[in-house]
Amino acid sequence: MGEALLKVEKLFCERDDRILFDGLSFEVHAGEVLQIEGQNGSGKTTLLRILSGLSRNFDGEIYWRGESLAGVMHDYRASLLYFGHQPGVKATLTPEENLNWYAALHPDIDAAGIGEALERVGLAGYEDVPCHNLSAGQHRRVSLARLYLSRAPLWILDEPFTAIDKKGVAEKEQLILSHAARGGAAILTTHHELTMTGLRRINLDHRAGTS
């Protein structure tokens, strides 16, 4: 196995006087899919926000391709696709406008593929409908269409399957697997029972250390 894409060392984080995790270390290699498990409130979302670089209230070190994250932030952001708690979709814009804006923020994305990506998530015909006219599941699918557009090697997905039907989940699992097969990596949380093989899991329960 080569050098880890993402390496986390001795991560410590507390919120509201509660230690979420202490001494958390792991590596994510190309081709891996990592599932973060834990009860509600165990800090899954917080961990993903830390890994994405959004949250900086933690102690410990994170390395991207062997270099300290703080020094290669621009590079890291270009290599990251983050699907957050909020889908990041503007209700007053159409799915196409939303994705166009996302494409403008990520130079590696070819805006010409937006129509096809929307088709892949089952939103063909909805390109020009403002998102507030869409259902919650469709809303999230607009955001998930980014998975078909992005060429970023690292995907961080926070509950990507919420409000998605069974068939959709199976499709997205396949997508994540083929992303890994192409040399990418994914870190995700979900309440769904995943069927994909080769999944690695980290459980955050009882991670609070000895304090």
Place this chain on the structure above:
Amino acid sequence: MSEMATNKPAAALERRPGTFRAALKRDLLLAFRNRRDLVNPLVFFLMVATLFPLGVSPEPAFLAELAPGLVWVAALLATLLSMDSLFRADFEDGTLEQALLSPQPLMLVVLARVTAHWVMTGLPLTLMAPLLGLMLFLPAEGMPGLMLSLLLGTPTLSLIGAIGAALTVGLRKGGMLISLLVLPLYIPVLIFGSGAVQAAVTGLPLAGYLALLGAMLALGLVLAPLAIAAALRISVSG
């Protein structure tokens, strides 16, 4: 090797020139789709100006003397009240997170947001100011000074206000707090802005005031996006 491995840093560093334009286009489109909200600061502007004759005195000579300051204070308050919502919707629906995670410079995205805000509030306020000038008996000679000073001053108000909006975006009780943070910083703009109108009324040269307002705008354009971007990262991180 896979196609991902060829995603070299050099390729990632290449910046798409259209980030600012795309962000501005999106923000203007959003404002256009929510255009009913655009009238609110203008109506507020008008109402504040109405309060003074009712609360103080309708006497033309008296109002004419106060008019430069009154119009400026009203414009300042209207801008201030429109600031709180600047980043709030983006924060709540997660698009702000996505903007922060973009490899494109956050300052450009932020500058686009402030520009859109100014086009939707500061500019209409400037265009509407002569009406308030008339209501408050501002002498006709003062009108060019009023419009020019607002044209140069309101963008600075938007830039400074955006710092306050960025600092309070994660807080539930943002509205009152943002006024506390921003009002003291608005004072120089108010002083030189209303000073310019007064100078115009009395026939003194305007250029000096406008140069000062322009200098503050230039300083704001350089420094405020830095502060706004830093504040947004901190607010979202918390």
Place this chain on the structure above:
Amino acid sequence: MPRWFYQLASPRWCYGITGKLLPVFAVLAAVLLLGGTVWALLFAPADYQQGNSFRIIYIHVPSAILAQSCYMLMAIAGAIGLIWKMKVADMVAKSCAPIGASMALLALATGAIWGKPTWGSWWVWDARLTSMLILLFLYFGIMALHAAIEDATTAAQSTAVLALVGLVNIPIIKYSVEWWNTLHQPATFKLTERPAMPAEMWLPLLVMVLGFYCFFAVSLMLRLRHEILARERRAGWVRELVECR
């Protein structure tokens, strides 16, 4: 970066060193303030125009100077905390705000008391008083923002950004207010040039300013030590400290 810089970054080391410095500065502050007050009130000559009422400058001027220095320190400490993620710097910045605000308030109150016999009214829109009032507003903003944010790190970083924005603005505010009101007294006391006052008048003022600085150091250290204990309450050395008592 020199070694002391890293040592400063350690709350424990900081707690220790301030514990040793505290009594020194407390004695200095007491001696200077007491001596300065006696000198200023009993021995300095009365002003030939204002009589004895001018003696309030011995409190007014030092508190005004302190209010400004305190803001500087707060902004610089905030910047250090922001750049090097130094917890102690965050705590210094947080401890500065209420002290600076009280100094600004004291300067305003003594200015008002001084204004009554001098200008015949409690409040005059004098440029320096107005600038001080705006400085007080800046302090209020910073304290309000700090109070509104629950997470200590986020609060420290947010207020640091605001303090730096304020720092850039203070000269602009000062200039604009001075321009707005050119009818102000020239600055009473400038360290850079020889003051117009006779030596027997400004020497006690200098003593008072030094005394105020020492007093500021004392109250800053007290607040800082309190802050360190509160933030580090789970650290081993704080527990040991508590158990030893």
